[in-house]
Amino acid sequence: MAKSDRHQEFPLAPRPAGTPLHRWLHAELRRAIVDGRLKPGARLPSTRSLATQQVVARATVVAVFEQLQAEGYLAGRTGSGTVVAHELPDRFLTAAKPAPAIGRVVPMPPPEDPGIRSRVFSVCEPDSGTFPLALWTQLVARRLRLSGATLFDRGDARGYRPLREAVAAYLRTARSVQCDAEQVVIVNGTQQALDFIARLTLGPDAPVWFENPGYPGAAGAFRAVGAKLVPVPVDAQGFDVVAAIRREPAPRLAYVTPGHQFPLGVTLSLQRQLALLEHANRRGFHIFEDDYDGEYRYDVRPLGALQGHDRRGRVIYAGSFNKLVFAALRLGYVVLPPDLVEPFLALRDCVDRYPPTLEQAVLADFFREGHFERHLRRSRNVYLERRDALLAAAAQHLSGLLDVQEPPAGFNLVGWLPEAIPAIRAQARAAEHNVQVTPLSSYYIGKPVRNGLLLGYASAKPRAITAGVERLARALASLRPSGRDGRRTQTSISPRR
């Protein structure tokens, strides 16, 4: 090891037998920085002199310096004045809690008393703690260091091309979506895609087929342009196409969540998918396919997208990274039929011009280097464990009070209440027991057809879920009238029209 007189200034532990030189030098320098032996702003020896001191090839030292720069530990130009970075990534890596920028989804509307209300069953709220924040920090630092000015120029209205290519390749394999990068437009989330499509395809009083119950964010986007929502019942096969045609044979748009209906969680049967496409072809309207959580399927193989069956350019397919990666990222994508690409881009030019490049470039790296798939696999296991914790606790404590349905996918499950316990009362009583639950009635247009609750299970750890179920059970039990009627729950999701 180093024997020069500078050894005292730059002490590195001896290299363990079998450890490659590059890995040893990287680990030692990183440790010296993290331990504070090399302070922020401290100047490092030149690569040449360090190579001589440590008896390693200069190319090895250059490669290690570049890696440490990419990771955010070193700053300055390699070889000429390299210094320890002032802001070390470990400040983020070791934080007990995620930084507020990637904090949890802001509730809408906020709970009246967040200090008291437990958000253990928060709907559609993944756990940002599952996200590999340290890795993301490194990718951001590397991008900023290595990309130079190209990141700061005007962006592409369709989105950053390498990200669009990565998304197109991913959707073709994982979701059987037929697309190339030219049809993929990066948006700030599904909500922006809904807004743009509403403006492009609808207008005052334009009829839209809308799942009932359904996603309020989509309803809001359609109402904002004055469109007329045509509520369509959802049963065990999903969106009821026959009922839709009976109610309005010539809609201007259909909005569906075929992979995993929001909020009921059912899958649109293949027969109905084909019937929906056939009617859209005959009448010439578009279908908005919101594939909001297609990635999180637990027990069965993920279904291919409806868009994969579309031969005539009817389906607009949208997905989001805001749940898969983290909420504050605000990036998603839409795969447009050819006739909508130019109008969509022209509208975007009037609204937000193009998405921010740095986040897209980092996300493209996250994809290209396999981190996205690894993160999905890991977080799917985490949510599966939480789902099973909720199912087990419900089996133990909620029998006769809430009939929970095992969800094959996603972040939420539906529980049917006894007819004698209206969901709104259940919500209020649960709040008194420090549990926040969401009545299904909040997703219905008009009078709710079913009496149930939607419980999220992704945001809390199994222990908190079990404790939440126990509190919920006490709350519901306190509302249960004595006698058999109160114990009857709605057990199937057959339509009641």
Ligand SMILES: Cc1ncc(COP(=O)(O)O)c(C=O)c1O
């Ligand atoms: C069914 C559904 N679609 C779309 C969205 C919106 O996604 P984004 O955050 O990407 O705008 C949500 C958000 O909760 C959702 O639940």
